[in-house]
Amino acid sequence: MTATDPAVSAGSSAPGGLVKSVVELDRVVIRLAGDSGDGMQLTGNRFTSETASFGNDLSTLPNFPAEIRAPTGTLPGVSSFQLHFADHDIMTPGDAPDVLVAMNPAALKANLADLPGGGLLILDSDEFTPRNLAKVGYAVNPIEDGSLEGWQTVSVPLTSMTLDALADSGLGKKEAERSKNMFTLGLLSWMYHRPTEGTVRFLERQFRRKPEIAAANIAAFRAGYNYGETTEAFAVSYEIKPAPMAPGKYRNISGNQALSLGLVAAAKRSGLPMFLGAYPITPASDILHELSKHKAFGIRTFQAEDEIAGIASAIGASFGGALGVTTTSGPGISLKSEALALAIMTELPLVVIDVQRGGPSTGLPTKTEQSDLLQAMFGRNGEAPLPVIAPRSPGDCFDAAIEATRIALTYRTPVILLSDGYLANGSEPWAVPAADSLPDLTGAVDFATEPNGEDGEFLPYLRDPETLARPWAIPGTAGMQHRIGGLEKADKTGNISYDPENHDFMTRTRQAKIDGIAASIGPTDVDDPDGDATVAVIGWGSTYGPIGAGVRRVRRSGRKVAQIHLRHINPFPADLGEVLGRYERVVCPEMNLGQLAMLLRAKYLVDVQSHTQVRGLPFRAAELAAVIQDVIDSTSGAPLAADPTGGGE
Amino acid sequence: MSTTEHVHDLGMPASNPIDAAIAASVTTQGEKQTALKAKDFKTDQEVRWCPGCGDYVILNAVQSFLPSLGIAREDMVIVSGIGCSSRFPYYMNTYGMHSIHGRAPAIATGLGVSRPDLSVWVVTGDGDSLSIGGNHLIHALRRNVNITILLFNNRIYGLTKGQYSPTSEVGKVTKSTPMGSLDHPFNPVSLAIGAEATFVGRAMDSDRKGLTDVLRQAAEHQGTALVEIYQNCNIFNDGAFDLLKDPTTGTQWSIPLVHGEPLVFGPDGAACVVRDEFGGLRIAETNQVDASQIVVHDAHREDSSYAYALSRLSSQDLRYTPMGVFRSVQKPTYDRMMAEQLDVAAAQGSDDLDAILGGSDTWTVSA
Numbered sequence A: 001m002t003a004t005d006p007a008v009s010a011g012s013s014a015p016g017g018l019v020k021s022v023v024e025l026d027r028v029v030i031r032l033a034g035d036s037g038d039g040m041q042l043t044g045n046r047f048t049s050e051t052a053s054f055g056n057d058l059s060t061l062p063n064f065p066a067e068i069r070a071p072t073g074t075l076p077g078v079s080s081f082q083l084h085f086a087d088h089d090i091m092t093p094g095d096a097p098d099v100l101v102a103m104n105p106a107a108l109k110a111n112l113a114d115l116p117g118g119g120l121l122i123l124d125s126d127e128f129t130p131r132n133l134a135k136v137g138y139a140v141n142p143i144e145d146g147s148l149e150g151w152q153t154v155s156v157p158l159t160s161m162t163l164d165a166l167a168d169s170g171l172g173k174k175e176a177e178r179s180k181n182m183f184t185l186g187l188l189s190w191m192y193h194r195p196t197e198g199t200v201r202f203l204e205r206q207f208r209r210k211p212e213i214a215a216a217n218i219a220a221f222r223a224g225y226n227y228g229e230t231t232e233a234f235a236v237s238y239e240i241k242p243a244p245m246a247p248g249k250y251r252n253i254s255g256n257q258a259l260s261l262g263l264v265a266a267a268k269r270s271g272l273p274m275f276l277g278a279y280p281i282t283p284a285s286d287i288l289h290e291l292s293k294h295k296a297f298g299i300r301t302f303q304a305e306d307e308i309a310g311i312a313s314a315i316g317a318s319f320g321g322a323l324g325v326t327t328t329s330g331p332g333i334s335l336k337s338e339a340l341a342l343a344i345m346t347e348l349p350l351v352v353i354d355v356q357r358g359g360p361s362t363g364l365p366t367k368t369e370q371s372d373l374l375q376a377m378f379g380r381n382g383e384a385p386l387p388v389i390a391p392r393s394p395g396d397c398f399d400a401a402i403e404a405t406r407i408a409l410t411y412r413t414p415v416i417l418l419s420d421g422y423l424a425n426g427s428e429p430w431a432v433p434a435a436d437s438l439p440d441l442t443g444a445v446d447f448a449t450e451p452n453g454e455d456g457e458f459l460p461y462l463r464d465p466e467t468l469a470r471p472w473a474i475p476g477t478a479g480m481q482h483r484i485g486g487l488e489k490a491d492k493t494g495n496i497s498y499d500p501e502n503h504d505f506m507t508r509t510r511q512a513k514i515d516g517i518a519a520s521i522g523p524t525d526v527d528d529p530d531g532d533a534t535v536a537v538i539g540w541g542s543t544y545g546p547i548g549a550g551v552r553r554v555r556r557s558g559r560k561v562a563q564i565h566l567r568h569i570n571p572f573p574a575d576l577g578e579v580l581g582r583y584e585r586v587v588c589p590e591m592n593l594g595q596l597a598m599l600l601r602a603k604y605l606v607d608v609q610s611h612t613q614v615r616g617l618p619f620r621a622a623e624l625a626a627v628i629q630d631v632i633d634s635t636s637g638a639p640l641a642a643d644p645t646g647g648g649e
Numbered sequence B: 001m002s003t004t005e006h007v008h009d010l011g012m013p014a015s016n017p018i019d020a021a022i023a024a025s026v027t028t029q030g031e032k033q034t035a036l037k038a039k040d041f042k043t044d045q046e047v048r049w050c051p052g053c054g055d056y057v058i059l060n061a062v063q064s065f066l067p068s069l070g071i072a073r074e075d076m077v078i079v080s081g082i083g084c085s086s087r088f089p090y091y092m093n094t095y096g097m098h099s100i101h102g103r104a105p106a107i108a109t110g111l112g113v114s115r116p117d118l119s120v121w122v123v124t125g126d127g128d129s130l131s132i133g134g135n136h137l138i139h140a141l142r143r144n145v146n147i148t149i150l151l152f153n154n155r156i157y158g159l160t161k162g163q164y165s166p167t168s169e170v171g172k173v174t175k176s177t178p179m180g181s182l183d184h185p186f187n188p189v190s191l192a193i194g195a196e197a198t199f200v201g202r203a204m205d206s207d208r209k210g211l212t213d214v215l216r217q218a219a220e221h222q223g224t225a226l227v228e229i230y231q232n233c234n235i236f237n238d239g240a241f242d243l244l245k246d247p248t249t250g251t252q253w254s255i256p257l258v259h260g261e262p263l264v265f266g267p268d269g270a271a272c273v274v275r276d277e278f279g280g281l282r283i284a285e286t287n288q289v290d291a292s293q294i295v296v297h298d299a300h301r302e303d304s305s306y307a308y309a310l311s312r313l314s315s316q317d318l319r320y321t322p323m324g325v326f327r328s329v330q331k332p333t334y335d336r337m338m339a340e341q342l343d344v345a346a347a348q349g350s351d352d353l354d355a356i357l358g359g360s361d362t363w364t365v366s367a
């Protein structure tokens, strides 16, 4: 276990006369793994909620197969949920688990390699049957052949104990068995001193129409807890004190939830009705689901016939004066390319959410990647610039959604917000903001109601001199009738124009409008505590956490490194070139093959060193720390020892 | 919104038709200009269709009949895709969007759903709506959003200079099919009825009266209305509809659809439509059947199989082509139902942003 300074307290007395000790830890990483049908995501989410309400800082990493139900007990069917929680602020779901719970042989086989030697391994011995072992190619039962000796292995009959606990519930064996995840949750809740009332309330709510199922789950949950308390199999329980956090109200939030709420807030704070046009696609669909619940806010959600209709309908709604939004992922963003260019040409506000996943083509639907950046930047015919922004953590998706809306409305342009699968499904504690503290976007909405031409006519492409935004005159406004479309426009009038000079001018003007957005964003976000680092590591999007955790390790070893993180990728902050110029070496870790690095090199002629991986999983902090450390040491020439803490965050 | 200045109720939901931000901007009913003339719907843009193109006649017909609908110009939006016909919005002094190929019904859906107070029209062609945009067309029709779709069918690709289209007849020789096309054409009316359309009509570009009559009914219809307009492309498919336009053959081969009237047509009413033994329809000689056997046209039949059977009477060479309104039935419109859901949600819930930001599971860290 990763206890920096395990303080063993005097034993507590449990019923049954057992004396158990309590060990204090500063952080723990737990991974729950089982079959897709075992309810691991639900169990993980419940444990997360308990942990959040207890007050630890936390970060989660759900990892599940794209198939809804892969064959039971097979490797492709394994679903897992990793939770990192601590008594201090942490930035990632943890490189490797300290504790692995494996509900069957497949879960063991798929995850054991990630569990460092000496880690705690909890197995459901009931599931290690010859049949289940054979399914994943175990010739002998690993519980019995000594192959698990390198770990603290505790093998307990979770399934049969659940069945015993529910013997009087009146449920059949199959149904009763399904509560074994709650038994496991109970056991873990005891082990880590988690509060339990929230889970009981949750189960009552979740199964309010099936009280017998609610009762069975609660009984299994309590039985698991009591088992921990009484069994000799677990002699120690662990305490992780709450993390110090700024005063305020908190909730646990996933990236997709935060993004949805950010859009609701943006609509409300701009005074516009929102229209979402979307086609279901993993992992973006949850945004459609969440927004569909908020009709009381005047939000219209439209499940379109395809990705193209999703964006096209949103463009139609924007033309009519709504806040048009479309959400997608993977191949969906490719399908939206043509319509995106229409929104660029018609200069209508539009928020486009791309929850990136592994590609190309269908790729890895449930895994994370950052490989749509260059497509977001350039993936359209013609010179078709648009702003691109990215959130850096699940909670930050909220602010990013508001910022995307601000830019879209102020500059009358489509904006692409690049989230990813890791942010979408991962979660963290989030300080709930007061609604009236959020940016006021009403100033960005000034529907044109009066002609702006010298002869009393309306000129739909006569621009605001400062933002270069064109007026937004919506149907229903008398005297402002106008036609827009995908053909090149004459400056000011917006009439069709094939004039060479005009096309050159309009192309440059559209580019200048997007470039000009830099004036409305702050300087580059640089974390260089002493201001004397010679190496900088730069990232965008969800790599913020792993890079930050890696940077902390490097700094603990006495080395200096600056962390630069970009919210705005197009346009870049105005001072970025100057900032990069301050460092001898710049490292850019990305979950693609070097897309941001390419942009930085092209724009600033900086010799950015790209460090990339596309494994469908976030970076490990240790890996990044090693990379950064090597760069520093090869620059300064005086190697120091590695992080003395051995990897705490 | 009051309808006193409108000749027709355009079907706006009774409550909460548009949101506050939009309502503040759009012109109120009292300010709306009425008593418009055809010229009020013209723009200063030079019309750039080929001389003699059927599109001119349709544009004139639309501009002439619109004033009688009583829709203010600013309340009308015309969305088009790509193709010759899709230039239409530029020539109409209304709001308009000349969008991208095939997607006009989807754009119009988003607009119509979020602005039920507007009169939203789509102008499209056979390539635009039945080839690249086929998916959007069928889904717009089944959803029944309150939009009016004018499908200019010239049975050819004009803008790309003369390839065969999804309505071209089998064997059509074009630049891309020198040995004749192998595709079977769509019958747009059959397709629309199959897609659950609540209003389907057909008219001829040159028949001002018939066209105006179908357009008027389409405009008054609550829900998605599709009007197929046979349109002559005199450059690449000249004379495609001459069989129906010629005074002699036209009477012989077109079947005028008048609600409540028996389906009798041809010179001296010599031909008629009767039921066949399979529940469909067939053509008969009027003097060979009993008057009671002749089908009386009922555009309001809920069951679409009758309208479908009507659409199947014609062959790809246009003989026995029904002209007029095939089907016109009332169903709740998508935009109105969505507005109702929003009203219900607003009545039952609240739009308290703080409440949803906090959610149901929060904890407080005190100083």
Ligand code: SF4
Residues within 6 Å of the ligand: B048, B049, B050, B052, B053, B054, B055, B084, B085, B154, B158, B159, B232, B233, B234, B235, B236
């Ligand atoms: S090509 Fe045909 S359809 Fe197009 S404008 Fe010319 S005549 Fe009309």
